[in-house]
Amino acid sequence: MxxxxxxxxxxxxxxxxxxxxxxxxxxxxPHHDTLESLRPLFPIFISYVISFVYVGIYWNNHHHMMxxxxxxxxxxxxxxxxLLFWLSxxxxxxxxxxxxxxxxxxxxxxGISLIMCAVAxxxxxxxxxxxxxxxxxxxxxxxxxxxxxxxxxxxxxxIALAFVxxxxxxxxxxxxxxxxxxxxxxxxxxxxxxETGKI
Numbered sequence: 211m212x213x214x215x216x217x218x219x220x221x222x223x224x225x226x227x228x229x230x231x232x233x234x235x236x237x238x239x240p241h242h243d244t245l246e247s248l249r250p251l252f253p254i255f256i257s258y259v260i261s262f263v264y265v266g267i268y269w270n271n272h273h274h275m276m277x278x279x280x281x282x283x284x285x286x287x288x289x290x291x292x293l294l295f296w297l298s299x300x301x302x303x304x305x306x307x308x309x310x311x312x313x314x315x316x317x318x319x320x321g322i323s324l325i326m327c328a329v330a331x332x333x334x335x336x337x338x339x340x341x342x343x344x345x346x347x348x349x350x351x352x353x354x355x356x357x358x359x360x361x362x363x364x365x366x367x368x369i370a371l372a373f374v375x376x377x378x379x380x381x382x383x384x385x386x387x388x389x390x391x392x393x394x395x396x397x398x399x400x401x402x403x404x405e406t407g408k409i
Contacts, residue, residue: 213282223294224269230301257308261300267390278347289337293330299323317376325365361386
């Protein structure tokens with residue numbers, strides 16, 4: 211199957227997710243025109259920023275991954291929908307965590323949504339590699355995927371630590387975002403090597 215429709219649908223859903231997140235930030239009403247009136251929005255804004263970064267990271271990596279894929283099959287379509295499902299929950303848990311100032315259960319649920327996004331992305335990558343073949347460009351680029359494995363471990367630790375101190379958990383979520391914020395160059399390098407080899 212052609213991959214174009216999957217890419218277009220995924221881009222559209224991710225764009226809607228980001229739009230929903232920003233629309234959930236409610237500005238102060240009339241007669242609240244001072245900077246002080248924005249102070250209650252600070253936790254919500256911080257939640258929005260980290261979630262925006264996360265969704266952006268998934269969009270970026272999804273885009274790069276699909277660039278080296280020739281086609282998709284039914285299993286890949288369902289795996290992609292599975293990823294989009296968990297990403298679509300990000301605005302919900304973002305709002306809940308921000309409005310409750312990073313208390314225990316909102317922070318735990320936020321972590322669960324992040325770990326499920328990571329698991330879903332890993333499943334998608336595995337199925338794409340299986341579809342493309344063990345010697346495919348994607349398989350060589352992904353390799354052992356240490357960043358993905360490390361992220362899941364950090365999420366699990368962060369969820370557990372939320373029972374002790376949710377602020378530590380949020381800090382660990384930010385650490386994972388920083389790990390992925392620098393774009394993963396593995397696929398780009400493989401594509402460049404492949405193109406150079408053909409010249």
